Amino acid sequence: MSQEIDIDPNAYTLPFSLTKTIRRDPYPAILPSNPSNSQAGKIILITGGGTGIGSSAARVWAHASALGIIILGRRIEPLEETALQIRAINAETKVLVIKTDVSIDDEVKHVFQQTHKVFGRGPDVVLLCAAVLEPSRLVHEMGTDEWWGYMAINSKGVYSCIHHYINTQSNPAHPTGTIVVMNSASTSILDIQHPANGIGKLSAQRLVEFVDASYPTLRIFSLLPGLVATPSQQPQNLPYARDDPAMSGMLTLYLSQARADYLRGSTMSVNWDVEELEQFQKEIREKNLLKLSWIPILPIGGGKGLAM
Template sequence: MGRVSGKVAVVTGGASGIGKEACFLLAREGAKVVVVDMDEGGASIAAEISRTGDAIFIKLDVTDESSVEKAFAEVKKKFGRLDILVNNAGITGVRKPTHEITEEEWDHVMDVNVKGVFYCTKHAIPQMKTSGGGSIINVASVIGLVAYAAAPPYVASKAAVRLMSKADALVYAKDGIRVNALVPGYVWTPLIENALKAKGDVDAGKKALEALHPVGHLGEPLDIAYGILYLASDESKFVTGSDLVIDGGYTAQ
């Protein structure tokens, strides 16, 4: 018996990094998994899971509400219930000081990181209500608990996600739906690697990031996926409106 056996989980941004690892771990622990991503790579993740478990891939952009609505209708048709939503799709966006950021650049980060969470939550809730409850895990960031000068819209978006999680925890507690924020420190994924590549020296950049964490290294996607699994499972049935910080001590200083 797995820790989330029989549950149906939707994971956005499931084609890469933290989301991909969460898809594999939730599937290993018995969940049926819906891999959601705008990247076709999600299809191979769903195919791999399907060899031993149950998974489908839905290609969509979380900023497009009509696609999100259709996707949740597809989940209902295929699995008949929804228990877990992991709002993980996210981008870093522009790295500029505030006075140089255009409206479009600001809006793009907010659209993916904040509105995407809103749309997916909005269309998941009715199904969770008919399933008798559920767990929503919103992937925020330590950059949102504390600030980071290089990317002001990212800071604002992740702080918003943390407080949206608390607001929705209050709104839906009576429906048996728990909503929590998962707050990672830096995790070695394509998101970080590509950001360092854009800056130039990946090895030096990685070392500099590692030095920010008292444990002396970055997180691995599985470190975060285990937090997602805990919040998704009934082991966390008394946990709602919380920030689960998994950051190698980044914010302890």
């Protein structure tokens, strides 16, 4: 007779929880029905917008009264299905569907040109959800071209979207708007069986910091979606994958506001309570608590040894 094993659904969430309150479901501060989160008059562009977190985010923004939603993806069928769902939620929201492979630079460039053509301007917010998780393999088992192909989506695709978003603005040297890059807590561990995903996501996280430092007028964030039961989720994680997929879209409502400026260039998680986090915004900003650091002991002042 089989015996059920009790599991703690927060076993993988608690170690990464920065706030005492752990959020795994929508709550009032981030709901699209909250008047402070209204996106009336705003346009959002979402990569990976046909499925999973990207599709959920598109529906969230429809509920938040967005003026326009542009959804991108490599497969047209799920994009069209998401577009139907958006229109059912809010008939006033204009939807633009563009079949796009973010690893192909010319296709990304076309997306932003088309957005300007259809809407007369670029998006106010860009949410980068397009990503791929490679099959479990060690370095010697994955060919160079295959590894680079995954990197082209998880790293190059992010760069390409940011690059063309900036360059289609009237003054690329002083761009404006908000960019949210979906990331993963897997960047914090050496997941040796996924050398493309871990490295690609880590480079994207660092890119967020580079862009933030380069363009003071542009708002950019890295966002952790928690553990979501998407089709790409690893089977061993499913018992713990309790985070609502809509929470990432709801957090972008928060991140698009000036009240989130203390997180610019930083990493945020859907599991962290935003109101609790705001109480520590001065410390977060001044100490760069949510940004990457290099080798912990370096720099040490030079020539003083480990016994200093």
